[in-house]
Amino acid sequence: MTRTRNAVLAAAASLALVAGCGDSPDRQAEVAAKGASVMPFDLERTTHRFARTETGGVQTVVADNPADTGQITLIRQHLRLETDRFSRGDYTDPGRIHGDDMPGLAALRDGAARITVTYRDDPAGGVITYTTTDQALVTALHAWFDAQVSDHGQHAEHG
Template identity: 45%
Template sequence: MPLPSKPNPLLIAAALSLTLVQPAPAQTASPERLEEVTRHGMHVMPFDLKQTRHIFAKTETGGIQQVIIREQGNAEQIELIRRHLKKISQEFSRGDFSNPAKIHGENMPGLTELRRAKPEQLHVVYKELDNGAEITYASKEAGLIDAIHRWFGAQLADHGSDAMPGHPHGAMHDRH
């Protein structure tokens, strides 16, 4: 079948729109890095990484981080998730990002900018979910929004198969 002499603009627009609405796949860190992060995470996060999933959705104003259980009815893990996310959301509101640094290292992308943010520049809100909890990060500062996005990207890479990107516009679903 001969190719048309001019590209079909509708076909190009349709193909482009399909690629723009899909979340970008996260790059996964090396097996050694994943092991290191898991080991450090066990000292900071009280819940079991293999029984939970981290979801990081970038939004226009920052992002939404969820930690949810993989299997319904795991009340113990839900309580551990909620306790931890509530605690760190309070710390983050005060500019204390020491726990992510303990897990991911002091040079974690976005961390320096988040630590420098003034309380009125970065809004951190904790919320309980039926299957875990979430933290919403929001700012009007373009540099902080970029820092949140880079910070989320680093966490996605470092948590490997225990993490996944959220869908655009914050609509997230657990995928198995």
């Protein structure tokens, strides 16, 4: 009960922070610079898509040029690794890019055992799907997705 209450409180706090998370060119430039040290693919040649679902969400990263096999390989390698980490509650990389106070991040770390995280290839990249029956974690995932779209600016979109 306490864990669920804490997840709800964390999700609520995350939603309150989303408005100030990104949206500024300075913040987006900072995130892009930090992202280059974590993500092996080129942000200028790829797009992140974040689609909310009733049970969580779907994160897709694709090469802007579907024939860019180098970027596609890098995307797939990275997303497979992140899927493994996220399944274990290790959200270190998003914390390094966006900050440990990123909306939704604490709840996702704490609730990792209640989130199913799966990977699959996409013809132009890769897809991570997050699924949970815990509504507080769905809310946290949505806040986390919104923060990423805001922080990544032109490199991300709602899917």
